[in-house]
Amino acid sequence: MSASDPNSAIYVTDTPKEIKNKVNRYAFSGGQDSIELHRKLGANLDLTTNHDFQVDVPIKYLNFFLEDDDELERIKTEYKEGRMLTGEVKQRLVEVLSGMVARHQKARAQVTEEMVDAFMAARHLPNMFG
Template identity: 70%
Template structure:
């Protein structure tokens, strides 16, 4: 995850923040600047700069610094971490790794190693300065469902190298604004202004409403394809209100424009809070989160 975060990127971090607050658990966050360099044609220097910018966006969620360690692959990939990468690499065939990441023959050879690099943080022994002597801590990974193939592969090799299998909590696919078959690049970014957010939702968010008010009042909205409804399912915290909106909209008593306006209210509040928190994150704070030190945990 590099460049500006979009709304879909927020979900695993929001869940991680909840889990850390609820259970007082340590959290390790991997920034794959090497993957960005190989996959997006950025230079190593550019990828490292982008990684630190992403770290600021992550810190803005309010993670507990005494229980959180953020690292870049290019800085940390050595010692015990690298030894675990080698152990994993011996258990994964090239065809399996290439299939997991959709790697083609013309891609850089470094991409084949992504599987082992993403696997190593699943094992506490990769972080001796964090979990000294605790080599078999169990790992829970909040992620989007599109990471499933890679982490299933990691689960498959964990027991072969003597570690516990990591567990996953997966969020469903976050749709593009223009729907499941729309432009995959249509997204709302956490850096977007209020006006940009409002314009994107009003103009591009695919609606399940009918073509005319009369027809909509008669047959109601198709909730299965309506993107504002799907976005509200992620970000509207009041479940009773959400069920009411679905019921009224599906019956035709609520119009698509009204649903979009409620979504704009929810997202403007969310994005403004995140932007304000991110603006308060300094380079010194990033250094503190990325410093090697023991974490607090039971």
């Protein structure tokens, strides 16, 4: 990913609005071109033939960040069978990422300069292997 392209990743400094925009505009999905076709064929969640990754970015992110495995399997099934639309999957991803980033931002705001200094201070480490 390119650090010069702010849309290339979700950053821990992103706002919920920025996360929503990035997911909705840039996260490639395996959904079909129209709602009618999607309801008929469902989403493509299969692995590509040449690489070991899924073609649906929102599902891939949910694989990593959604803590409820049962919910993840339900989403995959509903989406693959056309009962859940791409927008609904992306909305769930936005909720998951926004919550995770908000928790990080709250914890980061509580870090003081003294805490950073204490963490970064040089200290003797015991010889664990001798």
